[in-house]
Structure formats: C-alpha cells, structure tokens
Amino acid sequence: MTQPIAMLDGPLWPYLxxxxxxFLPTEIWRWLAVGLARGLNADSPLLEWVRMVAxxxxxxxxxxxxxxxxxVLAAAPLLVRVGAxxxxxxxxxxTRRQMVLAVLTGEVVLIGGVWLFAG
Amino acid sequence: MFADRLAFPGAARADDLMSVSADWSWPRVAxxxxxxxxxxxxxxxxxxxxxxxxxxxDVGYPVDVAVLSTILxxxxxxQVLFFASIAAGAAWSAIAIAIAFASLRFLPMTMAIMPLxxxxxxxxxxxxxxxxxxxxxAWTEGxxxxxxxxxxxxxxxxxxxxxxxxxVSSIGTFSGYYLLGALPTPFAAxxxxxxxxxxxxxxxxxxxxxxxxxxxxxGLALAPLCERFIGGGxxxxxxxLIAGSIAFLIGRRRKAVP
Numbered sequence: 001m002t003q004p005i006a007m008l009d010g011p012l013w014p015y016l017x018x019x020x021x022x023f024l025p026t027e028i029w030r031w032l033a034v035g036l037a038r039g040l041n042a043d044s045p046l047l048e049w050v051r052m053v054a055x056x057x058x059x060x061x062x063x064x065x066x067x068x069x070x071x072v073l074a075a076a077p078l079l080v081r082v083g084a085x086x087x088x089x090x091x092x093x094x095t096r097r098q099m100v101l102a103v104l105t106g107e108v109v110l111i112g113g114v115w116l117f118a119g
Numbered sequence: 120m121f122a123d124r125l126a127f128p129g130a131a132r133a134d135d136l137m138s139v140s141a142d143w144s145w146p147r148v149a150x151x152x153x154x155x156x157x158x159x160x161x162x163x164x165x166x167x168x169x170x171x172x173x174x175x176x177d178v179g180y181p182v183d184v185a186v187l188s189t190i191l192x193x194x195x196x197x198q199v200l201f202f203a204s205i206a207a208g209a210a211w212s213a214i215a216i217a218i219a220f221a222s223l224r225f226l227p228m229t230m231a232i233m234p235l236x237x238x239x240x241x242x243x244x245x246x247x248x249x250x251x252x253x254x255x256x257a258w259t260e261g262x263x264x265x266x267x268x269x270x271x272x273x274x275x276x277x278x279x280x281x282x283x284x285x286x287v288s289s290i291g292t293f294s295g296y297y298l299l300g301a302l303p304t305p306f307a308a309x310x311x312x313x314x315x316x317x318x319x320x321x322x323x324x325x326x327x328x329x330x331x332x333x334x335x336x337x338g339l340a341l342a343p344l345c346e347r348f349i350g351g352g353x354x355x356x357x358x359x360l361i362a363g364s365i366a367f368l369i370g371r372r373r374k375a376v377p
Contacts, residue, residue, distance in 0.1 A: 021211055059318075
C-alpha cells in the first residue's frame with residue numbers, strides 16, 4: 001500500500017490523491033490537445049496523420065492487453081485471449097459490422113475458453 | 120441474410136447512423152445522443168468499469184472516490200493503474216508518471232475530434248469541457264456519428280451521449296465496489312477482457328479506407344514488438360507513431376493516384 005504524504009494526510013487524502021495523481025496526469029493531454037487543435041481544419045492532412053496515430057495507438061493498447069493481460073485475465077491462456085479478439089474481429093468483418101454480436105462472440109469465446117482450459 | 124436475422128432489435132451497427140434534424144430543439148438532440156448511447160456503448164463502458172469499484176475497495180478508499188475516479192479521470196486504464204499501483208505500494212510520483220504515459224493517447228485523440236465539435240463563438244471553457252469526455256467510446260463513436268449531425272447541434276448531442284455513458288459507468292463502478300470479489304474466475308476474466316474486445320470492435324466499426332485498416336493492423340502487430348525492444352513506457356508511443364505514419368503515407372499515396 002502506498003502511504004499518504006504525511007503533511008497532506010487527513011480524511012480528504014483519497015480525494016486529493018485522485019485529483020493530483022490520476023485526474024491531472026490524464027486530463028492534461030486533453031487540455032493540451034484543445035490548445036494544439038485550435039486553428040486546425042477538420043480535413044487538414046496534419047489532422048489525418050494525428051487520427052492515424054491515435055488509431056494505431058488504440059490498436060496497440062488492444063495488443064498489449066492481450067499479450068500482457070492485467071489481473072485475473074492472465075488466467076486465460078494466450079490462445080484463448082487471441083481467439084476472443086480474433087472472433088470479435090471476424091464477426092465484424094462477416095456481418096456488416098454488428099457490434100453487439102461481435103462483442104458477445106468475443107466474450108463467449110473468452111469465458112468458455114477459461115472455463116474449459118483454466119476453470 | 121443470415122446475419123440480418125441474427126440482428127437484435129435496435130442493435131447498434133456501424134451503418135445505422137441516426138439522423139438528427141437541423142430544426143430539433145436542444146433537449147431533443149440531447150435525448151437522441153442519450154438514446155444512441157443506451158442502444159449499446161454505454162453498457163459496455165459501464166460493465167468495463169465495474170472492476171474499478173472492487174480495486175478501490177481493495178485499497179480501502181471510500182466508494183465516492185471510486186465513482187469520482189470514473190467521472191473525473193474517465194479513462195479505464197488510468198483508473199486501474201491508480202488503484203492497482205497504490206495496492207502495490209508504488210511511489211506517488213511513479214504513479215503519476217505511469218498514468219501520464221498511459222494517457223498520452225488522449226493528445227492525438229482529442230486533437231482529431233475537436234474540429235468536429237468546435238463552432239464559432241464557443242468559449243475555451245466549453246471546449247475544455249467537451250474535451251474532458253474524450254475516451255475510446257466517445258472518440259470512435261463521435262468520429263463516426265458527428266459528421267452526419269448539423270454543426271450547431273453536435274456539442275449538445277455529444278454531451279447527451281457522453282453524460283449517459285458516464286452515468287451508466289458511475290452506477291457500474293458503484294455496484295462493483297459492493298458486488299465484485301466473489302465472481303467466478305471465467306466471468307471476472309470476461310469483464311477484464313471487455314476493454315480490449317470493445318476497443319477493437321469500435322475501431323473496426325470506424326474503418327473507412329484501406330489506410331485505416333493498415334493503422335489498426337500495424338498498430339496491433341507493432342505494439343508487442345516495441346514492448347519487447349523499447350522499454351520505459353515509450354513503447355506504445357513509438358509503435359503508434361510508426362504504424363500511424365505508415366498508414367497515413369499509404370492513404371496519401373492512394374489519394375494522389377485516384
């Protein structure tokens with residue numbers, strides 16, 4: 001357990017810690033982006049590049065969560081984790097992008113896989 | 120078609136964009152946003168953030184800090200890092216730096232969506248408020264839906280959509296604080312896997328050009344490679360920059376040669 005900073009400790013410490021060490025480090029990028037996006041046109045090439053980088057970053061997060069899973073997700077074998085993601089993507093490709101069906105299919109593969117191989 | 124028969128009544132689909140009429144009053148536009156959120160995305164975010172409640176309880180923080188983290192931070196990975204790092208005994212400075220690195224994605228994401236939400240006469244404070252709601256769901260769904268909505272109604276629609284997601288997620292976080300813990304392993308793993316599955320499904324729902332497919336595919340492939348060879352929290356940024364730039368160049372070349 002990380003102990004509270006002594007001089008700031010008190011009943012309000014959890015709230016203060018949340019604002020200082022979680023809210024601000026996250027929010028700063030959103031604020032910075034508002035400033036940087038000023039004057040940029042919606043169809044400018046720079047923004048197209050920025051959108052591509054953001055898309056690749058999000059895909060990267062998916063891959064990282066699958067390859068090095070947090071917490072109890074590690075109970076699922078790698079093959080099951082990859083299978084769940086692949087099944088969801090396949091449903092998206094084959095069913096004219098049925099999002100609900102895709103998420104449900106991925107979840108069924110994962111939960112069923114853990115049940116079979118690690119339960 | 121078989122796939123159509125499988126469709127849920129009113130289920131969300133990438134090509135089912137609702138139109139918002141230019142003469143609608145703002146409550147009606149906000150309700151349209153809320154309804155579109157309740158048709159699917161809000162539930163996914165809500166379920167995805169159930170785990171935050173149990174993580175907060177594990178470190179002995181009050182339930183309102185858990186719910187506040189959903190409202191203020193509004194980024195699952197940051198919230199997981201915050202409570203899990205406290206549980207692991209990490210230094211406060213290390214927690215802040217790890218969260219800052221994990222949240223860098225919001226810089227390009229927010230930059231890409233702001234021009235869609237902006238309109239003349241909007242104050243900087245209104246823009247900062249709109250930017251606060253940027254997270255994966257709002258971003259992928261916003262990029263897809265906002266262009267079809269009249270410019271002067273986009274901010275109201277966006278706020279209706281995002282606040283509904285936030286409300287459902289706050290309830291999810293609150294219930295997770297009291298309910299989770301005794302969940303069987305397969306279901307607990309299922310809740311955790313909701314995030315990557317939903318991220319990928321939202322990304323594929325927004326695919327428009329070959330370049331988008333390259334960005335997603337290369338992003339998936341490069342991230343684990345970079346994680347292996349580049350350390351220190353920079354790996355995701357590097358893989359995103361490389362994959363995104365290659366996708367961008369491919370998109371440019373295609374446009375140049377029609």
